[in-house]
Amino acid sequence: MIVDVLPKAEILDPQGQAVARAMGRLGVSGVADVRQGKHFELEVDDTVDDAELERIAGTLLANPVIEEWVVRRVSS
Amino acid sequence: MTAGLRIGVITFPGTLDDVDAARAVRRAGGEPVALWHDDADLHGVDAVVVPGGFSYGDYLRAGAIAARSPVMGPVVEAGRAGMPVLGICNGFQILCEAGLLPGALVRNQGLRFVCREVGLRVEADTAWTSSFTVGQELRVPLKSGEGRYVADAATLDELEGEGRVVFRYSEPAPNGALRDIAGVSSADGRVVGLMPHPEHAIDDLTGPSTDGLGLFTSVLAQLATA
Numbered sequence: 001m002i003v004d005v006l007p008k009a010e011i012l013d014p015q016g017q018a019v020a021r022a023m024g025r026l027g028v029s030g031v032a033d034v035r036q037g038k039h040f041e042l043e044v045d046d047t048v049d050d051a052e053l054e055r056i057a058g059t060l061l062a063n064p065v066i067e068e069w070v071v072r073r074v075s076s
Numbered sequence: 077m078t079a080g081l082r083i084g085v086i087t088f089p090g091t092l093d094d095v096d097a098a099r100a101v102r103r104a105g106g107e108p109v110a111l112w113h114d115d116a117d118l119h120g121v122d123a124v125v126v127p128g129g130f131s132y133g134d135y136l137r138a139g140a141i142a143a144r145s146p147v148m149g150p151v152v153e154a155g156r157a158g159m160p161v162l163g164i165c166n167g168f169q170i171l172c173e174a175g176l177l178p179g180a181l182v183r184n185q186g187l188r189f190v191c192r193e194v195g196l197r198v199e200a201d202t203a204w205t206s207s208f209t210v211g212q213e214l215r216v217p218l219k220s221g222e223g224r225y226v227a228d229a230a231t232l233d234e235l236e237g238e239g240r241v242v243f244r245y246s247e248p249a250p251n252g253a254l255r256d257i258a259g260v261s262s263a264d265g266r267v268v269g270l271m272p273h274p275e276h277a278i279d280d281l282t283g284p285s286t287d288g289l290g291l292f293t294s295v296l297a298q299l300a301t302a
Contacts, residue, residue: 007182011226012252014187060144063137063173065180066226 001044001053002072005062006037037067081106081299083292084121086151086167088113088142092129093164093275100275101125104292115147122299123203124151128165128220128273138181138222139169148174160203160295161267165220168259168269177260177269178235179227181220185252189221193284194272195246196258200239202265207294213246214287216277218258223271225253225260235260243270 007013013035020034040061044053053071062069083101085108087094098108109121113131118124131142142148148170155161155176163171171177184190193215198208208214227235232255235241243259251271259270274288 010228011182012185012224014183014185018187060140061136063140063180065172065178065228066182 001042001048002074003040003042003053003057003061003069004037004072005040005057005067005069006035007066008068009035011066081123081296082109082119082121083107083295084109084111084118084124086111086113086124086126086147088129088131088145088170090130090132090134091127091166093127093273094129096273096275097125097127097164100278100289100292103278104289104296106292106296111147113142113145113147116150118147118150118154123160123295124154124162125275126151126161126163126167126170127275128167131166131170134166134222137169137173139166139171139173142166142170143173143175152176155262155267158264158266160298162204162291162295163267163269164273164275165223165271168271169222171267171269176267177262178231179225179260181222181271182224182226183222184220184224184250189219190223190250191219192217192250194218194250194258196243196270196272197246198242199244200242200261200265202242202261202268202294203298204268204291204295205242206298207290214243214274214277214290215285216272216274216288217284218250218272220251220271223251223253224249225257225271227254232257238263240265242268243272 016034016036101108196214249256277283277288
């Protein structure tokens with residue numbers, strides 16, 4: 001399973017802004033904004049249901065005060 | 077009498093400021109009790125200090141792993157029941173991650189670790205600030221890379237409305253903290269967290285002031301009259 005975590009849109013992301021500024025120095029144009037987050041890959045067996053996955057993501061992998069997250073199941 | 081009052085100081089893997097916190101407790105007239113991150117109970121202490129430094133490498137988010145360590149179960153339970161708990165720096169991050177305090181601490185706005193003394197204005201009468209007067213200004217060190225306090229606007233309004241902003245930077249917040257907030261409390265004023273380090277400001281020789289001692293004398297006075 002994959003969990004992607006990003007800072008909420010309303011939370012200032014100075015790291016993402018620094019990355020965006022570096023792009024300008026590479027001569028890249030057309031990138032309006034960068035948000036930097038985390039990508040988790042978890043190996044889980046079939047006994048872990050969607051509610052449990054959501055609990056893992058929302059109570060540990062992400063902090064709901066500052067972050068939003070997306071849970072995706074992928075087969076290996 | 078404050079003698080015999082026992083204040084637990086937790087040590088996590090990576091904690092740096094437990095020794096200074098224990099020293100501040102002793103200087104204020106209390107008995108510091110060493111608590112370990114893996115402890116299952118609080119050894120009968122009357123209050124708890126969650127000190128600063130780092131914890132578990134601050135993997136995931138600052139304080140996130142520590143907030144789920146064995147000792148934090150009883151700390152959260154006791155804090156919710158009214159035991160005084162003070163979180164300093166990484167300890168503040170841990171208390172927010174554990175849900176004892178609202179909001180979160182994120183990367184400093186300028187992306188730089190900030191290490192210098194700051195002015196702090198006391199804005200609330202709590203278990204840890206009763207020996208100060210509201211409006212009093214303290215000089216204490218700040219040393220953190222993830223000290224920018226954030227919460228949604230409704231939470232910030234609620235904290236200000238309920239008098240739960242305990243400390244505010246008396247200068248523009250060096251980390252970009254929303255509304256210049258340096259420290260907040262629980263609804264009952266027993267659990268307090270702040271980013272700057274009062275335990276490093278108890279000696280004229282090594283600190284910018286001795287103002288920090290007041291947090292520790294406050295809680296001992298509160299416990300003594302309870």
